[in-house]
Amino acid sequence: MIRPVLARRERVLPAVQAFAFLVGIVAALALGLILLWTSGHNPAEVYERMFDSAFMGTDSLSRTLERATPLALTGLSVAVAGSMGLWNIGAEGQMMAGAIVATGVAMMADGLSGPLLIALMIVAGIAGGMVLMLGPALARSHLRVSEIITTLMLVYVAIRVVEWLETGPWKDPDSFGFAVIEPVPEQAALPGLFGRANIGMLIALGLLIVFWLAVSRTAWGYELRLAGSSPDTARYAGVSLRRKILTALLLSGGIAGLAGAVQLTGSAARLDSGLSNGYGFAGIIVAALALMRPSGVAVVAFVFGAVQVGGQSIQTLGVSSAISDILQGMILFGALVAAVLFNYRIRWIGPAVESSGDEPEEPEEPEPAEDAA
Amino acid sequence: MSEAALIGLFVATVQFGTLVFLAALGELIAERAGVLNLGVEGMMAMGAVSGFMVGLETGSPWAAFFAAAAVGALVGGLHALVSVVLGADQVVSGLALTIGGLGLAAYVGRNVVGERPETLFTDLGIAGLADIPWIGEIFFDQPPVVYLTVLLGLAVWFVLARTRLGLAVRAAGESAPTTDTAGHSVMALRSGAVMVGGAFAGAAGSFLSLYMAPGWVEGMVAGRGWIAVALVIFGAWRPGRLALGALLFGFTLALQPRLQSFDIELLGVEVNRISPALLGILPFVLTVAVLVIISWRYRHRPSPAPAALGLPYRREER
Numbered sequence: 001m002i003r004p005v006l007a008r009r010e011r012v013l014p015a016v017q018a019f020a021f022l023v024g025i026v027a028a029l030a031l032g033l034i035l036l037w038t039s040g041h042n043p044a045e046v047y048e049r050m051f052d053s054a055f056m057g058t059d060s061l062s063r064t065l066e067r068a069t070p071l072a073l074t075g076l077s078v079a080v081a082g083s084m085g086l087w088n089i090g091a092e093g094q095m096m097a098g099a100i101v102a103t104g105v106a107m108m109a110d111g112l113s114g115p116l117l118i119a120l121m122i123v124a125g126i127a128g129g130m131v132l133m134l135g136p137a138l139a140r141s142h143l144r145v146s147e148i149i150t151t152l153m154l155v156y157v158a159i160r161v162v163e164w165l166e167t168g169p170w171k172d173p174d175s176f177g178f179a180v181i182e183p184v185p186e187q188a189a190l191p192g193l194f195g196r197a198n199i200g201m202l203i204a205l206g207l208l209i210v211f212w213l214a215v216s217r218t219a220w221g222y223e224l225r226l227a228g229s230s231p232d233t234a235r236y237a238g239v240s241l242r243r244k245i246l247t248a249l250l251l252s253g254g255i256a257g258l259a260g261a262v263q264l265t266g267s268a269a270r271l272d273s274g275l276s277n278g279y280g281f282a283g284i285i286v287a288a289l290a291l292m293r294p295s296g297v298a299v300v301a302f303v304f305g306a307v308q309v310g311g312q313s314i315q316t317l318g319v320s321s322a323i324s325d326i327l328q329g330m331i332l333f334g335a336l337v338a339a340v341l342f343n344y345r346i347r348w349i350g351p352a353v354e355s356s357g358d359e360p361e362e363p364e365e366p367e368p369a370e371d372a373a
Numbered sequence: 374m375s376e377a378a379l380i381g382l383f384v385a386t387v388q389f390g391t392l393v394f395l396a397a398l399g400e401l402i403a404e405r406a407g408v409l410n411l412g413v414e415g416m417m418a419m420g421a422v423s424g425f426m427v428g429l430e431t432g433s434p435w436a437a438f439f440a441a442a443a444v445g446a447l448v449g450g451l452h453a454l455v456s457v458v459l460g461a462d463q464v465v466s467g468l469a470l471t472i473g474g475l476g477l478a479a480y481v482g483r484n485v486v487g488e489r490p491e492t493l494f495t496d497l498g499i500a501g502l503a504d505i506p507w508i509g510e511i512f513f514d515q516p517p518v519v520y521l522t523v524l525l526g527l528a529v530w531f532v533l534a535r536t537r538l539g540l541a542v543r544a545a546g547e548s549a550p551t552t553d554t555a556g557h558s559v560m561a562l563r564s565g566a567v568m569v570g571g572a573f574a575g576a577a578g579s580f581l582s583l584y585m586a587p588g589w590v591e592g593m594v595a596g597r598g599w600i601a602v603a604l605v606i607f608g609a610w611r612p613g614r615l616a617l618g619a620l621l622f623g624f625t626l627a628l629q630p631r632l633q634s635f636d637i638e639l640l641g642v643e644v645n646r647i648s649p650a651l652l653g654i655l656p657f658v659l660t661v662a663v664l665v666i667i668s669w670r671y672r673h674r675p676s677p678a679p680a681a682l683g684l685p686y687r688r689e690e691r
Contacts, residue, residue, distance in 0.1 A: 163650035329473020
C-alpha cells in the first residue's frame, strides 16, 4: 500500500516566504485585535486610522517612505552579513556611530557647499559604522567570537557615547541649558522629493539594487553565499573565509552607518540619543523576513514603514505606540511558523522500498555563525 | 572611600550577580540541551512587568516571583514551539522573542509606570551570621531571592551532572540522534529545558522590578539579558564557572553607578569627573573583552560549547 507522508524542504522558497509573510501580517493583526479589544479600544477604528495614515494620500505615503528608508538600509545591512550566515544584531549602534562621525564632520566643515558636505557626511557615516564593527568583525574572523553578542553590546556603547556628547563636549552653547547637540548646518539637509520623502529613499533603493546584483550576479557574491552555506567547499575552492567574514561584516557595519548619516541629513536635523529609534533592531526582522535577499528587504521595509507610521498615528486615539513593536515581532513569528508549515509537502511512499526513489534532499545548511566562542 | 560605601559596593555586587546568574542559569539549561535562546532580554522584560503587576495586585512578592517565572516559562514555550517543535531557525525565533517581548512588556505595563507595590522583598538577616562585620552584611543580610538562586545553582549543577535526566538533557545538546536512539524524546527534553530556562529568566526579571529597581519602566532590563547570554559562554557552559562570571559582572554593574562618588585617580584621570554616560559603557565593553579573551584561550582547542547547540533536530520520516 502506498501511504502519504509529510516531508519537508530544507530551504524556504521565496514564493513560500512571500505567502508566509502575508500569513504573518494576518496573524499579527489578529493578535493586535485581541490586545486592542481587551484593553477597551475599537480595533476597527484603530486599524482604519493606521491604514489611512500610512497609505491614503501622498502625504501619508511620503511618511511611510520616510520610515521605510532607514528600515531598508538597516535591513540591507543585516542581510549582507546574513547572506553568509552571520548576524549583525548591532545595526542600531552602527547607525549611531555613523551619525556621530557625520555630525563631527559637519561641525568641522560647516562652511562647505551643500552637496559636498552631504557627500562627506555620508562617507563619514559609512566609516563610523565600519569602525564600530571593526572589533566584532576581527574577533569573529580570527577568533570565532560570536558576532551576535559583540555587535549587540556595542549598541549600548554607541548610545552612551551620544549621551555623553550631548551633555558634555558637543553640547550646544545656544541651547538655553538643554543637553542637545547643535543641529547640522542647513545646507546639509538632504533634498526632498515629495511630502516628507527625501533623496535618502533613492540612496537606499540604489544600494538595494547594487547589492542585489552583487550578491546574486557576481563571482564575489557567489563566493560570499558559498562561504556561508558550505565553508569547507569554499575553503577548498580557495576562498579565504577570514576575508569573506571581514568583508561581509564591515560592509554590513558600513551600510548601517550610512543609514545613520542618511537619517541625520534626511529627517533628524540633529544628533540625539533617539536618532536610531529602533530602526537597527527592526532591520533584523526586516532582513529575516526577506530571507536576506535585497529584493525582499525593499518590500518588507515598506510594509514595516507603514506599520510604524500607523503605530504613531494611533497615539491620538489613546493607543500606545508599543502596538507597532508587537505587530512587527508577531509578523516575524507568524511568518516563521507559516514558512515551516508551508514547507511540508506530501510525499507518497510504498511499503517495501521505503526510502528509495526520494528526490535528493537539499543539504542542510551549516551555519558558520553558530560555532561561537 | 568610606567603609560603608565599600560594603555597599559588595552588597550590590552580590545582588547584581544574582540577577545575571539567575537569568544565565536558565540560558545554560537551554543551551546544554542544544537550544540557543536569544530571547532572554525579552523574557526578563516580560517577567519584570508581570511580576511587578502581580506584586501590585496581591502585595505578595513571592506570588509575583512565581507568576513572573510562569510567564517566563510561557514565553520560553513560544520559542520552544517555534524552534524546537517546528524546527525554525533558533536565532531568528530568539530575536523575535526579544523584540516582541520588549514591545509586549511595554504595552502591558503602560498603565503601571511610576507605581510602587506596598510590599517588596525584604532583606533576610540570617540569625547570628548577619552580625559578622563585613561578611555578615554582604552575604547574610540579602533578600531571599539571593539564597534561592544559590540553591537553584546547586540544584542545576546536581541535576545536570549527577542524574539520568541531566545526562539525557546534555545528550540532547551533544547529539540529538543518539539521544533519540537511546529512547529519549529530544523534543520533550529540549522544550522542557527552554521552558525551565524561561522561568529562570522571568523570575530574574521580577527580582529586578520588585527589589533592585522597584517599579516598572520600559527598557529597565537594559541589556542585562544579553549579558546573561554572554555569561554562559564565559562560564564555558558550567554552573560553577557561571557563578564566578556572574560575580565579576555583578561587580562591574554595581561599580558603574558608584564610580561617580569615588574620590580616586585612575591613569591620571579623576574618576569622579568622568561622565556617568561614559562609565555606563563599562559592563558592555567588559563583556566584549571577556568574550575575546575566552576565545583567545580556546583558539587551538575545540570550543566547550555543546556540539549540537543551535542545530534543529527533526526525526527522519519513516
